[in-house]
Amino acid sequence: MVPPEIEIRDYFLRRRIFPDIGPYITANGNQSMPYAVYKLTHLLGIFVLLMTLALPFMHMLRGGTRADFPRRRTLALTHGAASFLVLLGGFGMLARLGIVQGGLPNWILVKLTIWLVLSAALAVALRTTAGARAVLIGTPLLALLAAAIAIYKPF
Numbered sequence: 001m002v003p004p005e006i007e008i009r010d011y012f013l014r015r016r017i018f019p020d021i022g023p024y025i026t027a028n029g030n031q032s033m034p035y036a037v038y039k040l041t042h043l044l045g046i047f048v049l050l051m052t053l054a055l056p057f058m059h060m061l062r063g064g065t066r067a068d069f070p071r072r073r074t075l076a077l078t079h080g081a082a083s084f085l086v087l088l089g090g091f092g093m094l095a096r097l098g099i100v101q102g103g104l105p106n107w108i109l110v111k112l113t114i115w116l117v118l119s120a121a122l123a124v125a126l127r128t129t130a131g132a133r134a135v136l137i138g139t140p141l142l143a144l145l146a147a148a149i150a151i152y153k154p155f
């Protein structure tokens, strides 16, 4: 049994412990998007973002350039949309967790910095082969860092 002083904000977790709490309703009585939907949005954005940042490497390695990258516009649009979904899901979760009160916590500021770097990384990957290689190696490491920060919330 969960001690009453622990407030469980995640609806799906709460429903597992208290099966008869009913549908998801917010404080003002509206039914709205639950935490899990925002988390899945966050994850979809992350998966697609990682794929778009991996794509330029082979092209550049084979002597390609930014100008002759096939469907460069589609790649850029997909990368931008994925980046937006990461942000949407992230802020959605923050709202559901009730974390934003006054200012953003430091762990979110660090995640926002990582997000900025990954959002700018496509331009770097399409510039030179060395840039594409750095993005290919650096991206999973930064994504790992962002995930670890969300899980441990060290600061």
Ligand code: HEM
Pocket (backbone or CB within 6 Å): 042, 046, 086, 087, 089, 090, 091, 093, 094, 108, 111, 112, 114, 115, 118, 142, 143, 144, 146, 147, 150, 151
């Ligand atoms: C591309 C950069 C990012 C990556 C790779 C990333 C990755 C992740 C992952 C894997 C999780 C799930 C962790 C878990 O299951 O507990 C997560 C959770 C989360 N992320 Fe991100 N994230 C990124 C950017 C952001 C940004 C920019 C924000 C804020 C606007 C954000 C806010 C959150 C929040 C609030 C959670 C939920 C934490 C919790 O449930 O306690 N993330 N992130």
